[in-house]
Amino acid sequence: MNDPGQFFFVACQGGSENVCKSQMQSARPDARLAFSRPGFLTYKVESPNPLPEDLQLKNAFVRTAGVCLQRVDGKSIDELASSFWEAVKDQRWRQLHVWSRLPELAGGKPGSGSSRGPAVEPALAALTGNRPPEIAAVSINGVAAPGERVLNCILVDDGQWWVGVHRAAATPTRWPGGVPPFQPPEQMISRAYLKMREALAWSQMPIASGDICFEIGSSPGGAAQALLEAGLQVIGVDPAEMDERVMQHESFSHIRKRGRDVKRRDFAAAKWLVVDSNVAPEQTLDTVRDIVTHDSVRIRGMLLTLKFPKWSAAGALDDYLARIREWGFQHVKPRQLAYNRQEVCVAAFKNRSMRRFAGGQRKKH
Numbered sequence: 032m033n034d035p036g037q038f039f040f041v042a043c044q045g046g047s048e049n050v051c052k053s054q055m056q057s058a059r060p061d062a063r064l065a066f067s068r069p070g071f072l073t074y075k076v077e078s079p080n081p082l083p084e085d086l087q088l089k090n091a092f093v094r095t096a097g098v099c100l101q102r103v104d105g106k107s108i109d110e111l112a113s114s115f116w117e118a119v120k121d122q123r124w125r126q127l128h129v130w131s132r133l134p135e136l137a138g139g140k141p142g143s144g145s146s147r148g149p150a151v152e153p154a155l156a157a158l159t160g161n162r163p164p165e166i167a168a169v170s171i172n173g174v175a176a177p178g179e180r181v182l183n184c185i186l187v188d189d190g191q192w193w194v195g196v197h198r199a200a201a202t203p204t205r206w207p208g209g210v211p212p213f214q215p216p217e218q219m220i221s222r223a224y225l226k227m228r229e230a231l232a233w234s235q236m237p238i239a240s241g242d243i244c245f246e247i248g249s250s251p252g253g254a255a256q257a258l259l260e261a262g263l264q265v266i267g268v269d270p271a272e273m274d275e276r277v278m279q280h281e282s283f284s285h286i287r288k289r290g291r292d293v294k295r296r297d298f299a300a301a302k303w304l305v306v307d308s309n310v311a312p313e314q315t316l317d318t319v320r321d322i323v324t325h326d327s328v329r330i331r332g333m334l335l336t337l338k339f340p341k342w343s344a345a346g347a348l349d350d351y352l353a354r355i356r357e358w359g360f361q362h363v364k365p366r367q368l369a370y371n372r373q374e375v376c377v378a379a380f381k382n383r384s385m386r387r388f389a390g391g392q393r394k395k396h
């Protein structure tokens with residue numbers, strides 16, 4: 032008898048499918064691409080062992096992942112919702128995450144994908160309206176606690192949802208669809224505010240109030256807004272103007288220069304370095320190398336945005352990470368954040384105690 036195999040799903044940003052697939056070839060050479068749509072890929076694995084529900088895929092372009100349970104089809108959203116509840120009636124779970132393969136992000140603009148996934152709100156209403164009475168009190172789309180078993184209702188197309196499951200571990204696996212549930216503040220200076228909040232939450236950079244953080248490429252100031260909110264003293268480096276609201280903050284100062292024109296010893300008091308300049312990754316890394324390898328500098332952790340003018344440049348990602356390690360940052364991890372565009376965020380820390388992002392939360396059974 033043919034073994035039907037097991038399937039897992041992967042969510043990635045619309046537009047990143049090819050780079051995600053090519054990274055998957057090295058992360059899981061045993062897995063074969065099966066059904067896929069923009070932002071949603073499934074893989075088949077033939078193995079006698081059950082797939083673990085906390086799939087830890089070494090792939091920077093995976094936003095979240097889990098084991099496929101089944102597909103449900105329906106002609107109406109109510110039919111889909113009823114089929115979903117029927118499909119999961121024997122499952123034990125603590126959280127339900129309902130998300131679209133191409134999510135709408137708070138603060139506007141999703142990734143570069145052209146198509147749109149189904150909207151979440153009508154699905155939520157149908158799932159709530161059709162749910163069995165015994166789970167009437169269950170909340171949907173909450174942040175899962177580490178170790179919780181999460182059911183995923185993935186809105187793949189208007190007539191088709193997928194049911195999956197994963198075990199929450201590292202921070203993004205606790206968010207519905209791997210997208211942080213942040214709301215923009217009333218006066219958001221730029222979308223980089225949300226990107227920085229996500230980078231801080233994902234990397235768990237152990238910042239303390241009053242720490243000094245340099246940000247290269249700081250204009251107009253969304254990321255600085257998030258860093259200031261987190262209690263840091265921020266020194267923004269950018270030849271362009273900063274937003275007045277950031278300039279007026281008592282913990283912010285601006286060096287109106289390019290990164291490489293700032294004297295290396297001016298970075299001496301900094302503990303953290305953030306870079307988000309719109310230049311090629313090589314140029315970002317050259318600037319960072321000159322700073323962090325200088326004798327007077329004691330940077331302990333960095334959040335670097337590496338921008339890829341073309342996706343083909345992402346093939347060099349491993350080389351970029353190797354370069355960063357050579358400067359004494361032993362714990363380096365990349366992720367295409369939900370709020371990243373054609374770019375990835377790299378978190379790099381010097382000490383092991385800082386490395387909390389690699390599924391650092393212990394698993395509960």
Ligand SMILES: C[S@@+](CC[C@H](N)C(=O)[O-])C[C@H]1O[C@@H](n2cnc3c(N)ncnc32)[C@H](O)[C@@H]1O
Pocket residue numbers: 221223224247248249250251252253254255268269270271288289290291307308309310
């Ligand atoms: C994507 S924007 C940064 C957004 C910003 N982080 C925020 O939170 O609003 C890129 C910025 O990089 C700046 N930039 C480009 N080359 C730079 C360099 N060599 N040094 C410093 N800033 C640079 C640009 O002036 C631009 O403001």
